[in-house]
Amino acid sequence: MSASSLEAKKSSGLELFGMPWPMFLVLTAIVLLSAFLGTLPNNMIGGFSFMIVTGTILSYIGDHLPIVKTYLGGGPIVVIFGSAALLYFGLIGEGTVEVVNNFMKNSNFLDFYIAALITGSILGMNRKLLINAAVRYLPAIIGGVICALGLAYIVGTLIGYGGEQAMFFVAIPIMGGGMGAGAVPLSQIFASETGQSAESLLSVMVPAVALGNALAIVFGGLLDRLGKKKPSLSGEGQLMVNRINDSSDADRENLKDTMAITMRNLGIGLLMSTAFFNIGTIIGKFVPAIHSYAWMILAVAAMKILGLVPEKFEICCHQWFNFMMSNLTSALLIGVGITYTDLGEVLSAFSGAYVILVFVTVVGAVIGSAVVGRLVGFYPIESSITAGLCMANMGGTGDVAVLSAAGRMNLMPFAQISSRIGGAFMLLLSSFLLRLFGLG
Incomplete structure (x- = not known):
C-alpha cells in the first residue's frame, strides 16, 4: 500500500x-x-x-x-x-x-471573541460588495426586520404577552444573527442598558433563537416549493431580476485570502481586533447612549468603506477571525451554557404564546424582505430566503441549513451579508430602541 x-x-x-x-x-x-x-x-x-x-x-x-x-x-x-x-x-x-x-x-473571554468576530467579518468582506449591499440589499433586510418586530409587537400585545416584551426578548434576538454574534452580545447590551442580569436575559433569548432557527430552516424548504409553483416569484437561485448571474459576481467580490496563514498574521489580527474594541470603548465613554459594541462596528465599517486599512492587514484580521471561529466557538458556547443560560428559566419561558411569537417573527421576516426586495429589484423568494430567513437563523450554521433546505447554496455570499452586516445592524438597532422605549 x-x-x-x-x-x-x-x-x-x-x-x-x-x-x-x-x-x-x-x-x-x-x-x-x-x-x-x-x-x-x-x-x-x-x-x-x-x-x-x-x-x-x-x-x-x-x-x-x-x-x-x-x-x-x-x-x-x-x-x-x-x-x-x-x-x-x-x-x-x-x-x-x-x-x-x-x-x-x-x-472577559466573551469580549475577546466578539472583538475578533466583528473585526474579521467586516474587514473580510470586499469593500465594493459592502457598499453595494448597503445600497440595495440592506433595505430588504430592514424591511424584514421592521415587519418581524412590528408583527411580534402587535401579536404580543393582542395575546397579553406584552408588546415590548415580545419585541425585545423574542423578535430582536431571533433577528440578531445567531448566538455568538447575536443573542450573547445583545444580552450584554440589554444588561448594561436595563440593569438586569445578562444571565436572566439570555435565558429568555436562547430558546427564541433556537426555535427561530428551526422555523427558518422549515420555511426555506417551503419557499423553494412555493417558487416552483409560482415561477414568477422565483429567480431559481438568481437574486436580482434581469441579471444573469449576480451570485457569481458576489463570489468574485469576496475577499480572497491570498496570503499564507502565519503566526505573525494571527498575531496582527489579534492586536487589531482588540485595538478596534478599544475604539468602541473610547467612543462609548463620551457617547454612552450607544453600546461600545455598536461603536466598534461603526468604526470598523467606516475604516473598511474608506479604505483606511491595507488589504494585507484586513486579511490578517480575517484569518484571526477564522481561527477563533474554527477553534473556540464551541468553547465559547460552553461558557454561554454554564454562565449565561439558566435552564430552569429557559424551561419556564416556553409557552403557547412564546411559540406563537417566534412563528410570527419568522413570518414577518419573510414577508417584509420579500416585499421590499421586490421594490428594489429582487425576486421575492430569493430575497425572503437571504434577507429574511438568513437574518432569523443562527448565523453561519443556520445559513448553510436554510440555503440547503431551499436548494440555493449559490446565494451564500448574500446570506453571509445578512449574518455579518445584518447582525451588526441589529446590535445598533437594539441600542436605539432601548433608548426610544425608555428602557435604557
Missing part, C-alpha cells in the same frame, strides 16, 4: 478537534480528572482546557443527532443546552463552574 493511500486511510478515521479520537479522549480524560479532583486552574488554562474538550464532544453529538442537526441547528444548540443541563442537574462541580464563570466574566 502506498504512503499516500496509508495517509488517506489514516485521515478517514474519526477525528475530534482535528486529532484522532483516541488521542483526544486521553486529553479529555486528563482535563476531566483535574476538574473532578478540584485541581483545574482557575484561570484561562483551566477555562480553555475544560471548555474546549466539553464543547468539542457536545458539538459532535449535536452535529450527528438526526432531527437536531437538520432542524434545530445541530452542534451549537446541544453545546449550549447540554452544558446548561449538566449544570442544572448538578453534574458539574462548583469549582469547575467557578473556573468557567471567572474565565467568561472576569477574564
Whole structure:
C-alpha cells in the first residue's frame, strides 16, 4: 500500500478537534480528572482546557443527532443546552463552574471573541460588495426586520404577552444573527442598558433563537416549493431580476485570502481586533447612549468603506477571525451554557404564546424582505430566503441549513451579508430602541 493511500486511510478515521479520537479522549480524560479532583486552574488554562474538550464532544453529538442537526441547528444548540443541563442537574462541580464563570466574566473571554468576530467579518468582506449591499440589499433586510418586530409587537400585545416584551426578548434576538454574534452580545447590551442580569436575559433569548432557527430552516424548504409553483416569484437561485448571474459576481467580490496563514498574521489580527474594541470603548465613554459594541462596528465599517486599512492587514484580521471561529466557538458556547443560560428559566419561558411569537417573527421576516426586495429589484423568494430567513437563523450554521433546505447554496455570499452586516445592524438597532422605549 502506498504512503499516500496509508495517509488517506489514516485521515478517514474519526477525528475530534482535528486529532484522532483516541488521542483526544486521553486529553479529555486528563482535563476531566483535574476538574473532578478540584485541581483545574482557575484561570484561562483551566477555562480553555475544560471548555474546549466539553464543547468539542457536545458539538459532535449535536452535529450527528438526526432531527437536531437538520432542524434545530445541530452542534451549537446541544453545546449550549447540554452544558446548561449538566449544570442544572448538578453534574458539574462548583469549582469547575467557578473556573468557567471567572474565565467568561472576569477574564472577559466573551469580549475577546466578539472583538475578533466583528473585526474579521467586516474587514473580510470586499469593500465594493459592502457598499453595494448597503445600497440595495440592506433595505430588504430592514424591511424584514421592521415587519418581524412590528408583527411580534402587535401579536404580543393582542395575546397579553406584552408588546415590548415580545419585541425585545423574542423578535430582536431571533433577528440578531445567531448566538455568538447575536443573542450573547445583545444580552450584554440589554444588561448594561436595563440593569438586569445578562444571565436572566439570555435565558429568555436562547430558546427564541433556537426555535427561530428551526422555523427558518422549515420555511426555506417551503419557499423553494412555493417558487416552483409560482415561477414568477422565483429567480431559481438568481437574486436580482434581469441579471444573469449576480451570485457569481458576489463570489468574485469576496475577499480572497491570498496570503499564507502565519503566526505573525494571527498575531496582527489579534492586536487589531482588540485595538478596534478599544475604539468602541473610547467612543462609548463620551457617547454612552450607544453600546461600545455598536461603536466598534461603526468604526470598523467606516475604516473598511474608506479604505483606511491595507488589504494585507484586513486579511490578517480575517484569518484571526477564522481561527477563533474554527477553534473556540464551541468553547465559547460552553461558557454561554454554564454562565449565561439558566435552564430552569429557559424551561419556564416556553409557552403557547412564546411559540406563537417566534412563528410570527419568522413570518414577518419573510414577508417584509420579500416585499421590499421586490421594490428594489429582487425576486421575492430569493430575497425572503437571504434577507429574511438568513437574518432569523443562527448565523453561519443556520445559513448553510436554510440555503440547503431551499436548494440555493449559490446565494451564500448574500446570506453571509445578512449574518455579518445584518447582525451588526441589529446590535445598533437594539441600542436605539432601548433608548426610544425608555428602557435604557
